[in-house]
Amino acid sequence: MALRKNRGGKSSVDVPMSAMIDVVFLLLIYFIVTYKEEIPEAHLAINLPQPQDRPSDPETPPQLLEIEIRPTQYLLRNMPMSLDRVESVLTSMAARDPELTVIIKVDQRSKTKNLVGVLDICKNVNLTNLNVVTLQ
Amino acid sequence: MKRRHNDSVETPVASLIDVVFLLIIFFVVTASIETDVVDDTIKLAQAKNSEGVKDVPPNRLTINIREDGSMNIAKQKITKRKLESLLRSLHKNVGDNLTILMRCDGEVRYEHVSSVQEVITEAGYYKVNLVAVAGK
Numbered sequence: 001m002a003l004r005k006n007r008g009g010k011s012s013v014d015v016p017m018s019a020m021i022d023v024v025f026l027l028l029i030y031f032i033v034t035y036k037e038e039i040p041e042a043h044l045a046i047n048l049p050q051p052q053d054r055p056s057d058p059e060t061p062p063q064l065l066e067i068e069i070r071p072t073q074y075l076l077r078n079m080p081m082s083l084d085r086v087e088s089v090l091t092s093m094a095a096r097d098p099e100l101t102v103i104i105k106v107d108q109r110s111k112t113k114n115l116v117g118v119l120d121i122c123k124n125v126n127l128t129n130l131n132v133v134t135l136q
Numbered sequence: 137m138k139r140r141h142n143d144s145v146e147t148p149v150a151s152l153i154d155v156v157f158l159l160i161i162f163f164v165v166t167a168s169i170e171t172d173v174v175d176d177t178i179k180l181a182q183a184k185n186s187e188g189v190k191d192v193p194p195n196r197l198t199i200n201i202r203e204d205g206s207m208n209i210a211k212q213k214i215t216k217r218k219l220e221s222l223l224r225s226l227h228k229n230v231g232d233n234l235t236i237l238m239r240c241d242g243e244v245r246y247e248h249v250s251s252v253q254e255v256i257t258e259a260g261y262y263k264v265n266l267v268a269v270a271g272k
Contacts, residue, residue: 023154
């Protein structure tokens, strides 16, 4: 900053405006370029089928619940139902047995978003033992 | 630039240095962002009940599966054979200390996802995470 003397003998401060504007514009461009909308991502954990020769678990067999995902419908214990109905059944079953093992059988022709929908419900009702197998 | 009485040219060094420093900062910051390459063409399925993850696992492998069933890692196309050899070497080096994230397009048919899951299980990993857009 340059100090300049006025005619009356008083000194005034000369602010370098052009440099400041340079910096401000560059910062502005930087933030515009680097701005990226953050999409929050959820991770839905699943277990994949393991080889048959693994030792099976103890005397008390786990409670199993089978859900089938077909291209156009969901089957819970072989009963066709809507996703909302699946949600209400899973909520009541999870309240009774939080350790419930869910086996999700997915038809090869169905879309992944259908599986994500079921996994999302399971996560929401705190069912964590989720096994996904493919229907041939 | 100012012209003086003796016709010498005064270069505005201060603002030039400002610009250079800002460019350096810009490249340093963007270089660190680029380490996490995200395939933007994938439209993830919605998980409306799930919360977004706050901390991403440090040891992770993200496999992207597009709507047409093609697969890539960090936007680099990869075949199933190459993926299997990569996973086998990772299993040899880091063991189970690896989180496998599958970023699948919501509209992709499950047959493409299951074929990738088969490759994953053949390499010795039995837990994967499906990535979805968090709703909460």
